[in-house]
Amino acid sequence: MTLGLAGYLANGLTSGLGSGAALAANVPVIRYPAPQSPLDTRSLDLLSLLEAALRRTEPEYGPVRLQPTDEVLTELRQFAELDADRGILHMTWATVSVERRTLAKTIPFDARHGLLGLRIALVDERRLPDIAKIRDLAALRRLTIGQGLAWPDVDVLRASGIKVQTVSGYENLFRMLMAGRFDLFPRGVGEVFDEYEARHAQMPRLAIDPHLLLVYPYPYQYYFAPSQSALAARVEKGLLAMKADGSFDAHLWRFHGAAVARARLQDRLALRLTNPNVSPEAERGLEATLAFWRKPPPSQKR
Known part of the structure; x- marks a missing residue:
């Protein structure tokens, strides 16, 4: 159902x-x-x-x-x-x-x-040229990522040396992204497109980054x-x-x-992050998770 x-x-x-x-x-x-x-x-x-x-x-x-x-x-x-x-x-x-x-x-x-650990960023479209130049974690560390207050993602990002701006209130994250308070708002593959479609009319500069895929257990x-x-x-x-x-x-x-399918996972630059809140076994299973979601869905298998 x-x-x-x-x-x-x-x-x-x-x-x-x-x-x-x-x-x-x-x-x-x-x-x-x-x-x-x-x-x-x-x-x-x-x-x-x-x-x-x-x-x-x-x-x-x-x-x-x-x-x-x-x-x-x-x-x-x-x-x-x-x-x-x-x-x-x-x-x-x-x-x-x-x-x-x-x-x-x-x-x-x-x-x-594991799908929520495959992250695509919502951005202000004016930042897309800068984000397209990122080739590694060192370059990503020069930008700031927005996250909800007390979200465990904050632990993941900071453990990788990434600057994080925390925000109280789910809807406030979209507003502050568009106000330039931070550069990227990474969302799960299963979230990002619905969130974009629901808000793009009111936030016409809201865009989905086509380049990066942040990956963590x-x-x-x-x-x-x-x-x-x-x-x-x-x-x-x-x-x-x-x-x-x-x-x-x-x-x-x-x-x-x-x-x-819309995310085109195979075409994105995958940057792997470590999650300090999970077991070593979960870290080891990350490649299998990524392989599961990169395979064709059952209806497309031949």
Whole structure:
């Protein structure tokens, strides 16, 4: 089931059979984070994958109702709420960090198969000639990259000696990029094109850099409040079943195949960065991740 933005912003959806209205009054509610703005579609794939995992395990565990939080929560607030376990938020999704593992329970399943660690930059089109001259990390270090406050990407970039300007507020990042506060705003391959299309009319100088590909291990996982250990086990069981029968890979290509093709990964200069928040095993798996996304999607194989 592929969810549209309208479904994501609605009052919730029910994982189960029969009437959603009838079920809603009788099944447990699982609260996930509301999007950061009306233009924020970054998590549609994660919500759809979660819903599929719950459907897969429904015969054993029963139905649940997924519902967004009543208020918008920053990532910092999300993990504070999970740690407090007050029922405002039951689960979220995020990349790994040492601190996050102490605040919430996670399951060791990369919901995006490393795609979020393949980064293409949004830029002011007036900077494109300068960015086209970059040939190595030394040249990249002369520029400044914009990132969200407390995003783990900041650790990755600074570990590689890259200057970072942190910004509070998702939409503010686009505004400050266009105001010249920093030079590049790297985005995941699965994010960048939707973000560009949603804002280009209001920001006509916004452009997608056609030259660089920043590459680093960046697993993306589901996190749960301490009281939701049974839910965590259920979601993991559903995800592993989807991985085993191929439906997880089908989900990846359904959501991200068009963006991967548009990104032309083979034609970009790949600059590899190290992620200090992941294990050496994750670092070693980076080449396999890049190879997975560089191969033709299943529909194009001969």
